[in-house]
Amino acid sequence: xxxxxxxxxxxxxxxxxxxxxxxxxxxxxxxxxxxxxxxxxxxxxxxxxxxxxxxxxxxxxxxxxxxxxxxxxxxxxxxxxxxxxxxxxxxxxxxxxxxxxxxxxxxxxxxxxxxxxxxxxxxxxxxxxxxxxxxxxxxxxxxxxxxxxxxxxxxxxxxxxxxxxxxxxxxxxxxxxxxxxxxxxxxxxxxxxxxxxxxxxxxxxxxxxxxxxxxxxxxxxxxxxxxxxxxxxxxxxxxxxxxxxxxxxxxxxxxxxxxxxxxxxxxxxxxxxxxxxxxxxxxxxxxxxxxxxxxxxxxxxxxxxxxxxxxxxxxxxxxxxxxxxxxxxxxxxxxxxxxxxxxxxxxxxxxxxxxxxxxxxxxxxxxxxxxxxxxxxxxxxxxxxxxxxxxxxxxxxxxxxxxxxxxxxxxxxxxxxxxxxxxxxxxxxxxxxxxxxxxxxxxxxxxxxxxxxxxxxxxxxxxxxxxxxxxxxxxxxxxxxxxxxxxxxxxxxxxxx
Amino acid sequence: xxxxxxxxxxxxxxxxxxxxxxxxxxxxxxxxxxxxxxxxxxxxxxxxxxxxxxxxxxxxxxxxxxxxxxxxxxxxxxxxxxxxxxxxxxxxxxxxxxxxxxxxxxxxxxxxxxxxxxxxxxxxxxx
Numbered sequence: 001x002x003x004x005x006x007x008x009x010x011x012x013x014x015x016x017x018x019x020x021x022x023x024x025x026x027x028x029x030x031x032x033x034x035x036x037x038x039x040x041x042x043x044x045x046x047x048x049x050x051x052x053x054x055x056x057x058x059x060x061x062x063x064x065x066x067x068x069x070x071x072x073x074x075x076x077x078x079x080x081x082x083x084x085x086x087x088x089x090x091x092x093x094x095x096x097x098x099x100x101x102x103x104x105x106x107x108x109x110x111x112x113x114x115x116x117x118x119x120x121x122x123x124x125x126x127x128x129x130x131x132x133x134x135x136x137x138x139x140x141x142x143x144x145x146x147x148x149x150x151x152x153x154x155x156x157x158x159x160x161x162x163x164x165x166x167x168x169x170x171x172x173x174x175x176x177x178x179x180x181x182x183x184x185x186x187x188x189x190x191x192x193x194x195x196x197x198x199x200x201x202x203x204x205x206x207x208x209x210x211x212x213x214x215x216x217x218x219x220x221x222x223x224x225x226x227x228x229x230x231x232x233x234x235x236x237x238x239x240x241x242x243x244x245x246x247x248x249x250x251x252x253x254x255x256x257x258x259x260x261x262x263x264x265x266x267x268x269x270x271x272x273x274x275x276x277x278x279x280x281x282x283x284x285x286x287x288x289x290x291x292x293x294x295x296x297x298x299x300x301x302x303x304x305x306x307x308x309x310x311x312x313x314x315x316x317x318x319x320x321x322x323x324x325x326x327x328x329x330x331x332x333x334x335x336x337x338x339x340x341x342x343x344x345x346x347x348x349x350x351x352x353x354x355x356x357x358x359x360x361x362x363x364x365x366x367x368x369x370x371x372x373x374x375x376x377x378x379x380x381x382x383x384x385x386x387x388x389x390x391x392x393x394x395x396x397x398x399x400x401x402x403x404x405x406x407x408x409x410x411x412x413x414x415x416x417x418x419x420x421x422x423x424x425x426x427x428x429x430x431x432x433x434x435x436x437x438x439x440x441x442x443x444x445x446x447x448x449x450x451x452x453x454x455x456x457x458x459x460x461x462x463x464x465x466x467x468x469x470x471x472x473x474x475x476x477x478x479x480x481x482x483x484x485x486x487x488x489x490x491x492x493x494x495x496x497x
Numbered sequence: 498x499x500x501x502x503x504x505x506x507x508x509x510x511x512x513x514x515x516x517x518x519x520x521x522x523x524x525x526x527x528x529x530x531x532x533x534x535x536x537x538x539x540x541x542x543x544x545x546x547x548x549x550x551x552x553x554x555x556x557x558x559x560x561x562x563x564x565x566x567x568x569x570x571x572x573x574x575x576x577x578x579x580x581x582x583x584x585x586x587x588x589x590x591x592x593x594x595x596x597x598x599x600x601x602x603x604x605x606x607x608x609x610x611x612x613x614x615x616x617x618x619x620x621x622x623x624x
Contacts, residue, residue, distance in 0.1 A: 148587045171598045175538060
């Protein structure tokens with residue numbers, strides 16, 4: 001009994017949110033039940049992924065390969081719980097639970113009536129299910145389907161506020177994201193045409209054997225994948241949909257979109273690049289140089305645009321563009337240290353950015369002020385909210401003892417090992433720029449006199465969510481231990497092929 | 498030269514896919530009418546479907562239904578077509594969702610032109 005449960009756990013982790021998402025509209029009127037179910041799914045998800053990660057770390061017969069429907073690999077679809085999968089699953093479940101907790105009271109303010117809240121949760125759960133699927137899947141077409149599920153639910157989350165701006169942002173997002181998924185599907189098509197496989201392992205073996213016969217097709221596949229996932233994960237020149245979409249969405253949605261959804265596409269890109277093409281082919285085609293360059297431009301341009309924004313959520317959205325640059329840059333540093341640092345940074349950015357968006361959201365919900373310049377004295381009126389915002393900002397800048405530092409440090413060491421001067425310099429400049437757009441918010445909030453208004457910290461569940469996320473970034477910064485270990489092992493796995 | 502021309506002519510479905518993809522992408526990026534953008538997306542996706550299905554085709558191959566009378570016949574690859582069925586389903590849902598968004602935009606702005614919406618944005622938002 002327990003054995004079959006453990007053996008099927010990877011599927012349960014993906015199916016549970018999807019299943020609840022489908023039955024949820026039935027109870028749309030029972031608000032408590034809806035919220036309870038969502039939280040239950042979140043808690044079960046954390047428990048399940050925690051168990052899987054523990055099993056992976058203690059190496060009990062892992063990586064665990066699950067063949068869907070009992071069909072073995074070249075014909076059936078595989079789910080693989082390896083180091084990378086377990087790592088990203090932990091990130092997804094660990095961040096989505098506090099977001100769900102936060103949204104319990106916040107959503108009625110931001111979205112409206114019971115049925116709209118239920119609809120929000122449907123798409124939230126679909127997104128969580130799709131992201132968990134992205135972590136585990138080992139099949140290219142499965143990647144496409146999950147990417148589409150995630151895209152559609154992201155657009156629906158953006159449009160869940162009843163505001164004309166939200167519909168406009170969602171439409172622009174939908175059009176560009178569909179363009180991106182068409183490119184991704186094209187890339188998958190090219191890989192399938194020259195290899196005849198959709199399973200990542202088999203496609204990888206085949207493509208490394210025959211790429212010399214069809215170098216142009218491999219080029220096309222590379223560029224389609226890079227641009228396709230680049231649009232979806234808002235790599236700099238392709239980011240134009242992101243600031244609107246992430247700043248008009250309700251705050252819990254912004255948190256999960258900026259924190260997790262963008263990361264999901266990047267994990268897919270990472271899998272395609274390293275598990276399908278492999279690092280030797282990447283170096284053969286100099287793709288890693290392109291990624292370092294694209295990441296560099298994204299860091300600089302994103303940070304500078306963030307500085308010019310007065311709207312708090314838009315500033316955070318542009319900051320996401322810059323941080324995406326860090327991760328893309330890290331994917332181009334082909335050594336264990338660099339990749340492990342990138343993965344750790346990806347996880348810590350997921351925590352930090354959701355924390356930033358949630359605390360910004362609770363400030364906006366309480367005060368109604370959206371501009372940075374209007375936040376004078378918030379630090380004294382809403383101490384806990386602003387304290388968590390400050391912790392997240394310091395962590396994002398890369399101050400030691402916070403999780404952002406560990407990721408940036410390993411990234412820095414990795415880029416030095418790779419002997420590449422450009423990323424090393426840019427990582428440091430990016431930190432300075434990050435301080436330049438986040439510290440003014442803190443200065444205004446703490447060191448300017450507060451207006452005579454009755455502003456208080458939000459309710460218990462929202463405070464709890466903020467504190468949990470803030471604690472996570474501090475704990476990851478002080479004792480990165482097992483988490484960093486998992487990231488390092490995942491990086492080693494990626495470089496093995 | 499002759500060989501290249503031959504190759505290009507033999508592979509005309511791929512050509513058609515590339516041209517369709519370009520028409521679609523151009524429509525999406527240059528037209529300001531929301532419906533035309535959506536049509537562009539649909540054309541682009543059809544191009545990808547064509548690419549996939551053409552990749553699985555074998556000229557003169559039999560349809561992939563196993564029966565004992567033609568055991569040694571060459572069958573076309575059924576997998577790309579099956580995959581594109583999923584792709585079409587996704588494309589339909591994207592279209593439906595985009596149409597719903599267009600209706601919402603039309604209700605609040607009274608137009609389906611992206612440029613006019615951008616002009617009216619501040620006015621409507623302030624209300």
